[in-house]
Amino acid sequence: MKKDIKELLNFIKEAPTPYHTVMASAKRLLKAGFTELKLSEVWQLQPGGRYFVKAFDSTLLAFALGTESGPLRIAAAHTDFPCFRLKPQPEITREGYGVLNVEKYGGMMLRTWLDRPLALAGKVALRSADPFVPQVKLVDFARPLFTIPSLAIHMDREVNDEGKLNAQKDMLPLAAVGGEELTADFFHAWLAEQLHVEPADILSYELSAYPYEEGSLCGLNEELVSSPRLDNLTSVLACLQGIMAVDMAKMTGLRMAVLFDNEEVGSQTKQGAGSAVLLQVLERIYLALGKSREEMLAAIAAGFMLSVDVAHALHPNFMDKCDPSHKPVLGGGVVLKQAASQSYAGDTEAVAIVRGVCEACDIPWQHFVNRSDSRGGSTLGSIASALVPLRTMDIGLPLLAMHSARELMHGNDQRALVKLIKQVLA
Structure with missing residues (x-):
């Protein structure tokens, strides 16, 4: 088993609830040199520092501060699952x-x-x-x-x-x-x-x-990964790997990985994407660095966020369930999710940004759009970006058996997802 997939399956094993997901995430961040903060305490932040804070034990926000002014970029996922x-x-x-x-x-x-x-x-x-x-x-x-x-x-x-x-x-x-x-x-x-x-x-x-069962490889060439909780621990780990890989010697501005709870039940909770927690943490960061609220709002307006959640892959036994001209497949790379209803976040520029990064870095990508006669799903991107209005794009890796007790993905798609997030947060 390749090292990166083994790491993913170990992470999933450690994370049977959102609380354990945050605990497993915090353990990795501490090992990487991040400092834990408390929401209930006054923060003393230093440019060039790396920090994280938990919100009610099931949401986590990790961030890296550049020594010079620069862009705000965020990768967000959710810690919960059915x-x-x-x-x-x-x-x-x-x-x-x-x-x-x-x-x-x-x-x-x-x-x-x-x-x-x-x-x-x-x-x-x-x-x-x-x-x-x-x-x-x-x-x-x-x-x-x-x-x-x-x-x-x-x-x-x-x-x-x-x-x-x-x-x-x-x-x-x-x-x-x-x-x-x-x-x-x-x-x-x-x-x-x-x-x-x-x-x-x-x-x-x-x-x-x-x-109570562990993930495993399957497929004749062991290219597939079968496991509980691929939705959305694949995205959580990718966001963590992205923020931990930031080169502090080169990065300017602010980078964040935000792991919200309660996406599966609508996000409208004190620790969900529909709460004030992201905006409050952003404000505390900028104030602690001596910036004004107006400077923070300007950074948000110019910022960019990836909302990272799994996407529906074309099912070989139910081909008619896919849109006739948008058929993301397992192993086809990162999925850009779009919906005219804005159930997925994204606009013309957001699509262009992600596609541009993918093509510049040789990252495979594909499109997902719901059939016009199907309501489809939604995720946290539109909710979070309505409260913190920055340009946002919904992406994820393609998945079969979404919301089953055991789901199915392709290992190469996880690698593509991690590579994209690392590039966006670089």
Whole structure:
């Protein structure tokens, strides 16, 4: 396995939730020489410095400061992905079976989650002396804990014709079988035991079930990569590699890698692309460097941002789902995503900029546009650039099985994506 793909799969393994994505990102930034800041503290910044700051543990903004004035360039991605989140009181007991009440996070392909071993990870808040500062633990129970078993075909003869699943009825994970010994609070009791605390000391949690399986190569020539969470950890790692590769001896101005949470549910949260967090961090950077707010606004107006998220590849079994003249394929390079509706960010100049960089640096690229009779998807670019109005282009690598529990990409597309982001942030 090539070194860069191995690094990607290791990163995905470390990142089963947005909290773990930020933790894995911070670890790499610290190793590369970045200094961590706190949103709740006053910043002392130095030209030539490299810094990062977390927002509510699931969003991260990393930046590099040139020693001279220059352009503002940003690469942004999102840290979250579709999954099942446990509800606050998840235990349901049925004839000695213990199942967990969960809800969907994001647009999931439900059938792909059936019959897979599922692990559990996230954040738990425990009682402390100060109610305003609970003790918080990041957890990853990295082993198979539950599964969502299918109904046998003998009991559902039309499953291959119909196959519709109800998220509340059909998708509850089986977690325990205990007969009369299974208590009504079986999950909370188990969680307290794992954390070595009393059940009453668990005040709240955000815990997600995730497929307990590692990514792998496939294809006759091992050119393909199959893994959970390719959407959008491919983009997260590419943005990190881009900001860490900035040549501080040559760079002028400000470069940023911004990793937002909650894109899969609309971005309208305190740590999402629809929040004030990017604008506030920009303002704090410019003020700490002795710049005026007017200078910051001028830099934004002249700046450029890549919104980096995966794109739909042409599916060999569903050719008619693609636009007839825009057919991005696996292995074809970076995808420039456009939509007249502006569900993807971009304008004439933004397309020209990215295409120009790609062609100057021999980076393969291709176009994606939705079929005119299909609504398609969206991402964070239009949302973030409406709040921080700088020219923005939506790009990503082509993907099959997007939002499945396991997705498929081509290794060469990740290499093209990383190369492009490094050039834009150079």
